[in-house]
Every structure is written in C-alpha cells, then in structure tokens.
Amino acid sequence: MSSTPSGHHRAVFWDFGGVITSSPFEAFNRYEEANGLPHDFIRSVNSVDPDTNAWAKIERREVSAAEFDSLFADESERLGYRVPGGDVLNCLYGSVRPEMVAALDRLHDEGFILACLTNNVLGSTGDRPDVDDAMSRFDHIIESSKVGVRKPEPEFYELACATAGVEPSDVVFLDDLGINLKPAAAMGMVTIKVVDWRESLRELGAVLGINLV
Numbered sequence: 001m002s003s004t005p006s007g008h009h010r011a012v013f014w015d016f017g018g019v020i021t022s023s024p025f026e027a028f029n030r031y032e033e034a035n036g037l038p039h040d041f042i043r044s045v046n047s048v049d050p051d052t053n054a055w056a057k058i059e060r061r062e063v064s065a066a067e068f069d070s071l072f073a074d075e076s077e078r079l080g081y082r083v084p085g086g087d088v089l090n091c092l093y094g095s096v097r098p099e100m101v102a103a104l105d106r107l108h109d110e111g112f113i114l115a116c117l118t119n120n121v122l123g124s125t126g127d128r129p130d131v132d133d134a135m136s137r138f139d140h141i142i143e144s145s146k147v148g149v150r151k152p153e154p155e156f157y158e159l160a161c162a163t164a165g166v167e168p169s170d171v172v173f174l175d176d177l178g179i180n181l182k183p184a185a186a187m188g189m190v191t192i193k194v195v196d197w198r199e200s201l202r203e204l205g206a207v208l209g210i211n212l213v
Contacts, residue, residue, distance in 0.1 A: 018176035022094030
C-alpha cells in the first residue's frame, strides 16, 4: 500500500533491484535450494547487525569485493552455513521488467523528474546491456557504492532530493523493502512498496493521475 500525503508531485524515485528488475531475493532462494541451505538464509545473514555487517560495508564501499567475500562467509558460517560473499554478489540482479521501463518512458514524456536510488556494489551489474538501457532512462542515479551512504540512512534521501532539485513532498518513491520506505515517508514522500509490480504501477498512476498499466 502507499502512504499518500497531499500535494503536487514533480519527481518519481525508484529502487532498482526488485522494482525495475525482478527481486534478487528470488535468485537468493534459487541459490539456497541448489546448495542445500535453508530458505531465506542469505536474507537472515544480512539482517544481523544490518548497519555494520559485510553487506552494509560493501554497499557503502568500505570494503572491496574480495574482502566482502570472506567477511560474508565468516558471518554466514556463524549462523551455521559458510556462503562465499562472491556467490551472493552474483545473485544481485534479475531480469529487467519491460513494463517498468515503459512506465519510465511514459513519465519522462510527461515531464517528471526520474531518479534511481539504489543500494549497490560497484561494478555489480557486470556486462548487462539490458540494465544499462534501463538505467539510461533516469535523470539522476544515486548509488550507495559511489556516495558512501545507503538506504535507509536519511542522508541518502537528502542527497537524492538535493541532486534532483526537489523537496521530499515533491516525490513519489517506490521500493520493495519497507525499511527503506519508512524514512522517506517520514520526510514527506509518498511511498509505494513494490510487491506485485502491476499493483504498484496502478498505485503510482493513481497518485499521479496517469494510467500506467
């Protein structure tokens, strides 16, 4: 569901993985099944000390991919199964949702400011022309691995608004994680949690007064 304060909206901010693309959690689950791990084990590792663990550090570019590989393996081993961090990084990006790309194009044509707010790892997309094509739709891209802060840290959203030249009340923000939406809503953004992409586009269209589905 969306949180919907009143006001005119000039910008739409988008998470990438799990919103523009299919969820990395699906790839995590496939990896877990293939390797005899409990369902959602990787997510459980990431939820322990979420502001200071290996995942948080690599998203803020405080450690290298090689350091993350061993740090994550040590953290996961303490929870019962040793998982190389490099394997987790390989699961990050799913398939691009063409319907979301079409929505970006429609909103661009309507004059909305479009920004991508992504917690990512430098170079994690690899050779992905489909990802590059989707990214090209955004006016602004704020990447945790480049700016040194990450969602849900308030500074990340403040930086995004400053970069896009908007106030929080101007913004509708879509993310697939409630923890990332909470501070954005507290700042005054309209927030939409993406569970089913079709329903999310309906909600966004209702907020903006545009048919996107």
